[in-house]
Amino acid sequence: MGEKRNFIYGLITGAVLVLIISIFYFGTDKIVEKVEDNTGTQVVKNGYNSPGEKIDDILKYVDNMFYIEDYKKEDFYDSMYEDILNKLEDPYTTYYTPDEFKDVMEDTSGSYEGIGAVVSYIKETEEIMILSPFIGSPAEKAGLLPGDIIKKVDNQEIKGLSLEEVVAKKIKGKKGTKVVLTVYREVDNTNSMIDIEITRDIITVPTVSHEMLDDKIGYIRVTGFEKVTFKQFKEALTDLEKQNQQGLIIDLRNNPGGLLDIVIKMADELLPKGLIVYTEDKNGDRRVANSDEKHKFTKPLVVLVNENSASASEILSGAIKDSGIGTIVGTTTFGKGLVQTIVPLEDGSAMKVTISKYFTPSGNYIHKKGITPDVEVELPEELQKYLVVEREKDNQFAKAVEVMKEKLKNLE
Numbered sequence: 001m002g003e004k005r006n007f008i009y010g011l012i013t014g015a016v017l018v019l020i021i022s023i024f025y026f027g028t029d030k031i032v033e034k035v036e037d038n039t040g041t042q043v044v045k046n047g048y049n050s051p052g053e054k055i056d057d058i059l060k061y062v063d064n065m066f067y068i069e070d071y072k073k074e075d076f077y078d079s080m081y082e083d084i085l086n087k088l089e090d091p092y093t094t095y096y097t098p099d100e101f102k103d104v105m106e107d108t109s110g111s112y113e114g115i116g117a118v119v120s121y122i123k124e125t126e127e128i129m130i131l132s133p134f135i136g137s138p139a140e141k142a143g144l145l146p147g148d149i150i151k152k153v154d155n156q157e158i159k160g161l162s163l164e165e166v167v168a169k170k171i172k173g174k175k176g177t178k179v180v181l182t183v184y185r186e187v188d189n190t191n192s193m194i195d196i197e198i199t200r201d202i203i204t205v206p207t208v209s210h211e212m213l214d215d216k217i218g219y220i221r222v223t224g225f226e227k228v229t230f231k232q233f234k235e236a237l238t239d240l241e242k243q244n245q246q247g248l249i250i251d252l253r254n255n256p257g258g259l260l261d262i263v264i265k266m267a268d269e270l271l272p273k274g275l276i277v278y279t280e281d282k283n284g285d286r287r288v289a290n291s292d293e294k295h296k297f298t299k300p301l302v303v304l305v306n307e308n309s310a311s312a313s314e315i316l317s318g319a320i321k322d323s324g325i326g327t328i329v330g331t332t333t334f335g336k337g338l339v340q341t342i343v344p345l346e347d348g349s350a351m352k353v354t355i356s357k358y359f360t361p362s363g364n365y366i367h368k369k370g371i372t373p374d375v376e377v378e379l380p381e382e383l384q385k386y387l388v389v390e391r392e393k394d395n396q397f398a399k400a401v402e403v404m405k406e407k408l409k410n411l412e
Contacts, residue, residue: 055080081349082162090354091123092340098348100168107205108226108259114172115139115179116203118224118256119150121163128158128166130183131308132223132254134206135388142198145185146254146308147385151193152182173200185385208232210240217404218245222266225258225312230265237269247300247404250316253330253396257311260339264289267319270297270326275361276319279339287356300407301326302400305373310334318360318371327407328373329400337367375403 048054062076081095096104106112116137120129130148133139152158153170161170171179180197207229210220218240222233240248257263267276271291278288303317303326314333320326339356359365377399383389391397 081351085351085353086162091121092338092352092354094162094164094352096164096342096350096352097168100164101342101344101348101350103168103172104164104342104350104352109228111202111204112172113175114167114200114203115142115144115198116201117144118254119163119167120256126159128163131256134203134223135209136206137203138198138201142196144181144183144196144198145385148181148183148185148194150181151184152180154180155182175201208236210236212240212243212245213249213401215405215408216244216246217401217408218243218248219251220248221251222313223255225255225262225266227259227262229258230262233266234269245299247302247408248297249302249304249400249404250326251304251397251400252309252313252317253304253306254308255310255313256308256334257313257336260312260315263312263315267291267316269295270301271319271323272296272325274323277315277358277360279356279358281356297325300404300411302404302407303328304396304400305330305333305371306379306396307331307334307370311336314366314371315358315360318364318366321371321374322361322364327375327403328371329375329377329403330373330396331376331378332372333366333370335366335368335370337365337369375399 048057059073059076063073078095078097085093085095103112116134117139118131118133120131121127122129128150130139130144130146130150132146133144150158150166153166156170158166158170171181173179177200178197179200180195182193182195185192185194205224205226205228207224207226208220208222210218213219218237220233220236220240222229237248264276267289268291273293273296274291276289276291278286280286301320303320305313305317305328309317309330310333314336317328317333321328337357337359338354339358340352341355342350342352344350357365357367360371364371377396379389379394379396383393389397
């Protein structure tokens, strides 16, 4: 009798298990059929017609079964979109949420609320590095330096987060609010972790500054190529010409780049008629940017660069070097020879995608190589971490002035 009861219990239990398995197996409203592979073995054929159908199925199960109720589906989607682009393994291709896209547009417009610093993602170590705090910005006043590696924001680890997530969601914020960056820094050959508290403010991107040096040598410093930069550059150049500059030094050190159309306009103000830059896409299609005869700089020209001069900075310095109208002074540039474009999406989000590589007028592809200066001079190691180096200690600046004076002397 006991054996019969156990058999019935087992039969019922087995039937329930089969029913449960059947519900999970067939509960997707998809047709799942068995087919034979080329060896005659019975296999289950996937009933999904597209990746989108599979994603919908996964999300349906998450909605119905996931035991935590307060997860945000929007974050789930955003992570999925980010992961799709991350699989391309290109540090310059990324996804922007609507809020992040808005911030990006504010950045290129020349004004936003934040700390005032240019940062970069280091693919090899998956770290975020400070490239250049803006002069006079909250970041500079608080003591942030080029080369600082951000480890935490407000005591929260950021490893594994994208550059856009860290900047848009953690570092930026309303004017008057505070943020604490924990940075890794090498000081006197000693590694240190430093907490830096920064009070956010409205940041007007100071992309161009200028002054007249001794001997009527003009000096223009360009820290980025944003929408406001061309206008600022033209104003600086015009003012120096009114002061009767005899030669010009353009300082592109620690300039991480920016908008391609802006640097082309600036190059057109300086170069004689000819090629500025050309790009090639995945299909080999070439786009060419040329300068005309309307504007060209005919006085002695020197360009200062360093290892943090990247992208658009390299387009300008490469065009000047290849054209022969100026002398490049400093250290070999960063080496970013790729062009990105931003594609707005229908829901207000966007993606930034690498679409082509660029070449200097002589056909040099400088990606991961950089541009070698005509006159190589390196800052002393103890000064390389500083955004602003005192003039009397800045041997790169001194060499640029020396080269310029030699050029002026040869004109006499």
